[in-house]
């Protein structure tokens with residue numbers, strides 16, 4: 001256990017934790033786009049910047065990659081920190097003006113316009129702010145790694161290998177779920193799920209035998225099946241909704257045993 005100081009208040013922290021994690025736990029408001037506690041910190045969006053006053057290398061640094069240390073003292077809203085955040089938010093606002101999360105953060109910091117070039121907001125892929133959350137969720141949580149950074153410099157994007165349809169994507173939608181910029185476009189059409197952003201990778205959807213609704217891609221159902229989650233044969237081809245209703249009905253209707 002170590003003691004660190006954030007905004008002149010002392011907090012206990014576990015060795016190995018980063019400053020952002022401690023701040024979130026303690027209710028200290030630090031903005032971020034690319035952080036998720038369950039994923040490895042990456043420091044890509046730079047919004048979680050704090051100023052180290054003492055106990056570490058003085059200056060500005062990202063709090064998600066700053067490990068706690070005894071006596072570490074940081075400020076989360078110093079003049080320099082706020083100034084950098086405002087410029088970053090201007091940049092993100094120009095790249096992803098449709099993102100509610102970015103708009104809310106910009107408003108909070110008094111940023112209502114951007115000096116940077118306005119990018120085509122109708123092209124969803126172009127709204128990407130390269131935070132890499134989608135890459136990490138696909139790799140670290142799912143173990144699939146269907147997407148990654150591609151290209152260099154200003155033409156860097158997140159894409160499938162060779163900018164082609166993916167042969168490994170399972171169409172789970174986790175990447176779309178974590179994207180803070182609303183830059184990933186996935187939609188269902190008839191019995192198919194189309195990953196528009198991932199070069200129109202298209203996967204077959206499975207139909208629930210009871211509701212006759214398509215509920216997940218066949219590949220996702222296969223993956224869940226391979227994780228040794230034991231469903232009875234009868235429950236295997238039902239959607240999660242139907243499964244829960246059936247399980248609840250069975251529980252309620254089962255004759256109670258007299259003990």
Ligand code: SF4
Nearest residue numbers: 138169170172173175
């Ligand atoms: S939909 Fe495809 S790319 Fe997105 S997280 Fe799932 S497997 Fe990865």
